[in-house]
Amino acid sequence: MMNSTRKGLALGLGGAALLLSGLVLAGGTEPMTATMPASLKATAALRDPAGQVRGEASFEQVGMGMRVTVTASGLTPGMHGMHVHDLGRCIPGVDPAVNKVVPFGGAGGHFDPGDSHNHDSPTAGNRYGHGGDLPMLKVGADGTGTATFTTDKVSLTGRGGVLNRSLMIHAEMDDYKSDPAGMSGARERCGVILRDNFTVRDYPLPGIQDFPEGVAYDAKKGVIYTGSAANGNIYAVNASTGATSLFSEGGAVGRSTALGLKVDVQGRLWVAGGATGAISVLSPDGAPVATLMTPPSPNPYINDLISTPGGSVYVTDSTRPVIWRVKDMKVERWLNLGGTPIKYGPGINLNGIVATPDGRYLLSIQLNTGDLWRIDTGTKAIKKVMGGLKNGDGLLLDGQTLYVARNADGVVSKVSLGADYGSGTLMMEEPLAGLRFPTTLAKVGADVVVTQGQLDKLQGGAPETPFKLTRFKTF
Incomplete structure (x- = not known):
């Protein structure tokens, strides 16, 4: 676990600045080689608990970073926590944080390629916080939220690969310090991250x-x-x-x-x-x-x-x-x-x-x-x-x-x-x-x-x- 001083610093580096379009988030992951498939892209259809598609997220590998664009609708205005979860299952399941079956609980906990066992800021290296800890989604008065950022905490290939995992949007803002999910509340939107135009x-x-x-x-x-x-x-x-x-x-x-x-x-x-x-x-x-x-x-x-x-x-x-x-x-x-x-x-x-x-x-x-x-x-x-x-x-x-x-x-x-x-x-x-x-x-x-x-x-x-x-x- 990270000490409170380190977490406070990470929280101080978070906030509104993390929501700026085009932000590069330094995750401290191992460098990736340049030998990867060209045009490595993925998409997640974001569904509500009733199964209706209420948004989309796109992912593109850009060098050592991954560019993410998210759009979601039907949410309450304000800041919403957003994370990559470990499993590609947008189905009900037990959420260990509350010890009961919740919508999208089947997606498991946060993706944690660095084995940090700790929730932290999107700027924290993966040794200190979950790789799946992402910037928040800012939702406007019309209930629609958008975000665009680039991160090297996770990727579409290698140890931090997010393919066939889940992108989750929560009901509340993320405090970037409280385990396991930053007090971000219920799971409101979920989408499985699937590679584009690729079949196995x-x-x-x-x-x-x-x-x-x-x-x-x-x-x-x-x-x-x-x-x-x-x-x-x-x-x-x-x-x-x-x-x-x-x-x-x-x-x-x-x-x-x-x-x-x-x-x-x-x-x-x-x-x-x-x-x-x-x-x-x-x-x-x-x-x-x-x-x-x-x-x-x-x-x-x-x-x-x-x-x-x-x-x-x-x-x-x-x-x-x-x-x-x-x-x-x-x-x-x-x-x-x-x-x-x-x-x-x-x-x-x-x-x-x-x-x-x-x-x-x-x-x-x-x-x-x-x-x-x-x-x-x-x-x-x-x-x-x-x-x-x-x-x-x-x-x-x-x-x-x-x-x-x-x-x-x-x-x-x-x-x-x-x-x-x-x-x-x-x-x-x-x-x-x-x-x-x-x-x-x-x-x-x-x-x-x-x-x-x-x-x-x-x-x-x-x-x-x-x-x-x-x-x-x-x-």
């Missing part, structure tokens, strides 16, 4: 605690597999119809979590078991084939795996500096990373892994540093391909293009690789229609499917349900 397909999952982490595609069966980081359930999703069934129940043969998934040439599904240190193999009908244990040692974290044309399966361990290999259903310590350019540190280290079509090279992303590495499977030589991909999780290699799911940043990054896979250039960071902690990717025909894992909510917080996979055209 979602595959909803049935469980309320799924937290989908891994994804793999069996082209012969037309089935997408996804696994739960929370309970180890593995679902089979018909890629055409979206019909979903439980392929293998969590807990089977000790599988309490399912992270990276891959389908081999025999149609078997390989499953990385995280902190269990296990690698599970399932038959094409879901029956257990084998549970392979890595050697006992402190703090295992088997994260992702890839099969190669030679029949080997290479496995990343995010906490122990080693790459494992499974050959003839036996686990071996294939490459000890001690003394190599890959230096392990606190947090998640090597994570996603892919192989070139001929199996000569492996590519693996180090999440905590953002470094992408190339490993020669013949000589075991290691080369740094590039940096700048922090929070890189799952990988998908499509020719000379590498797609990187960057979980906490809420984007899929497109990297153009050199002919020998030894160099890379970041081409674009794509937020799709609003990603929630994307973890892994799989190619499905000409499209890509990404998990919306929400692992940031695994240890606490309210995840958005239903959990889902999202399918999109390659970019």
Whole structure:
């Protein structure tokens, strides 16, 4: 929480000045790269509690800032608090501030990308106040209010991305200091922020605690597999119809979590078991084939795996500096990373892994540093391909293009690789229609499917349900 002096200063910087058209609000968010989709725009139709459209808000990414224009009608004259709320649900729900069902309570609390847990001024950095704390809307005697401003507290892409969240207008003015909503009263207008002219397909999952982490595609069966980081359930999703069934129940043969998934040439599904240190193999009908244990040692974290044309399966361990290999259903310590350019540190280290079509090279992303590495499977030589991909999780290699799911940043990054896979250039960071902690990717025909894992909510917080996979055209 911020001290009262700091809050008083923020309030003093607020007030009428914040309502001036064209104001730029400095939020102190992490700088965004210039690699983002052109003409990134979104719109929210603002509805009253009866469901009638009573206004509109538009959003446009302008460099590192987001320009917002709001018009709303049918409100009482005066100042009205305005915020971005966490969930894209303009439906009734429980408001924790009053502990009762209220109009638009389903939108949850204020969007808080900086984890400040504090309500503050629109000029406060996101470390000190909610990113969703916006300027107030000034409503005239005719009941119509308009506002135009630019902010870098939130954006249409990256960690502060507002796509598929809600813009809320309240009944009262915002005091910019009282938690959780500045004493701004009832929720009177709500609109879900939807990207303009952009379409994705979602595959909803049935469980309320799924937290989908891994994804793999069996082209012969037309089935997408996804696994739960929370309970180890593995679902089979018909890629055409979206019909979903439980392929293998969590807990089977000790599988309490399912992270990276891959389908081999025999149609078997390989499953990385995280902190269990296990690698599970399932038959094409879901029956257990084998549970392979890595050697006992402190703090295992088997994260992702890839099969190669030679029949080997290479496995990343995010906490122990080693790459494992499974050959003839036996686990071996294939490459000890001690003394190599890959230096392990606190947090998640090597994570996603892919192989070139001929199996000569492996590519693996180090999440905590953002470094992408190339490993020669013949000589075991290691080369740094590039940096700048922090929070890189799952990988998908499509020719000379590498797609990187960057979980906490809420984007899929497109990297153009050199002919020998030894160099890379970041081409674009794509937020799709609003990603929630994307973890892994799989190619499905000409499209890509990404998990919306929400692992940031695994240890606490309210995840958005239903959990889902999202399918999109390659970019």
